[in-house]
Amino acid sequence: MDRLFANGTVNAAEVGEGPPLFLFHSLLSDRASFDAVVPSMSRSFRVIVPELPGFGRSRPVSGGLTEVADRMAEAVKDAAGGDEAVVLGNGYGGFVALQMAIRHPGIATKLILADCGAAFSEPGREAFRTMAAASREKGLAAITDVAMRRLFAPAFQADHPDLMADRRAAFLKTDPEVFRAACEALAGLDLRPELDKVKLPVLVLVGEHDEATPPPMSHELAAGLPQAHLEIIAGCAHVPQLQSPEIFLDAIGDFLPSPKLRAVAT
Template sequence: MAFFKAASRTIHYSDRTMGSGPTLVLANSLGTDFRIWDTLLPKLEGIGRIVRYDKRGHGLTDVTEPPYSIQDLSTDLELLVDHAGLDHFLLGGVSIGGMIAQDYAARHPDQVDALVCMDTAPKIGESSLWQDRIDAISANGLDSIADGVMERWFSASFRKNNPAATAGWRNLLARTTQAGYLGCCAAIRDADLTAATLALTVPTLVLCGAEDGATPPALVKSMADAMQNASYVDIPNAGHIPSLEQPQAVADAMNRFFREQGLT
C-alpha cells in the first residue's frame, strides 16, 4: 500500500510493477476498496504495471463532506494519474468506478488506450432511487441496507456456498464512511454521462455479471450497443462485482480484448 497527499487530502493507492507491458488503472465500486481486484490481478496476462486506489471516502482514502459529483471523483483519478507519472494507460472500472472511467476517458481521450467498463452505465437508476437510499442511510446507517446490497453484489449460489466471504464483504460495506458512501450516492444520482460516453471512440470492453441486481445486463449491454467501438461480454454466475465471483472469466475476457487490440 502507498499514500500521497493531494492538497490536504490523503489518497491510498497501490502501484505494482508486473513486467514490461502496458499499465492498467482500476477504479472500484461503491462501498468497496481496491481489494476487490486482488484475485483478478494474477490472472491478467501481459500487463506491466497495475495502479489501484481507494476513491474518496472509501478504504484508507480521506473523506470529504458530501455531496460529490462524478467529475469530482474523476478529478481525484487525475491526481492519481499525475502522481504516478502516467502518460497513457488502460483504464477499467466497476459500477461507479466504471462511471469514473467513462468520465475520465471523455475528458482525457489522449491518455486512455482502451477502456474496460464492468457492471456500469452512463446513467444508473433514477435520481429518486438514489435519494431514497441517501435518506434511508441518513436515518438508519449503512448497516440497515447491507443485506440487500449483498443480494445485488453476489449471485444466490455465491451467497449460499460462501457465507464467510459474503459476511466479510458485508463488513467492508458497513464499515465504509457514511459521508463517503452518501457522497458517492449523490454523484450517481446526479450523473448522466450518456452524451460523452456515446461519443467515445476508444476501444471499449463492456462486461456484466449475468445475475447483477444493481446494473442489470440489459442496461449494461445497451451501453455497449450504443457506443462506437465497444464489445459486450456476459459473465455467467456473477452479480454486480464479477471480479470477486468469477475472476478467471473476467480475466479471460480482458486478456482476449487486450490481445485483439494489440495492447499486450
C-alpha cells in the same frame, strides 16, 4: 506496496511491472474486490489499485462525480508517469472511469467498464435515493443486506459465508457521507449525451445476473460508445472479478492479450 498520488490525495496499492493498469473499485465494495485477479494481472502489467476519493486513506472531494473523476485523472497521470495506461472500473468505479474518459481525452489508451452504464432507469435512481435516505436515518448497518444483494445473488451468498462476512465488514467501513454523496450523484447521472466523446476502444462487461446495474444498461452503454464491444459474463452478478476471477480474466484476455493474464487467478 501503497503509494500516494495526486499531491498525496489518492492512496493506491501498486504491484508488478509493465504498462500501467488501473483498477477502480465499486461503491459497495473496496479495492480488495480485485485481490483475486491482481496476481495474474501483475505478471504482465504494473497494476495500480487506488482507493477512490473518500475511501480508505484517499481524501474525499468537495463536489460530485465530476470532481471525483478529475481527482482520479490527476492520480492516473501522476502514477502512469507518461506511459500509456489502461483503466478498468467496476460498478461505481466504472462510472468514475467513464466520466474521467469524457472529461480528460487521452487519459487512457483502453477502457474496461464492468457492470456500470451511462444512466439508470427511474427505478434504479429511486433505489439509490432509498439507500441514501435509509443510511442517513438508520446507518449503513440497516442497508447492508440490500448492499450485499446488489453485489451477489442469494445462492452465491449462501455458498460463500466467509467471503460474505468479509464483504459486509468492508462495506461497513465506508464513510457514510461519501456513500450518500455517491448515491445522490448516481441517482442524477446521465452521461448518454456525452458518450461520443470517448474515442478510445472500450470493453463493456456485465454479469448475467447483475441486479445493481442490469445488462440492459451495458447494452445501452456499448451502443452509445464509438468503439465498444460488449460481453456478458455468464453466471455472475455485480462483481465478476470477485465471484469468478478465472472467467473474468478470460473475458478481458482478448482485449488485453497476454498469456500470463489468462493464467488462473491465485
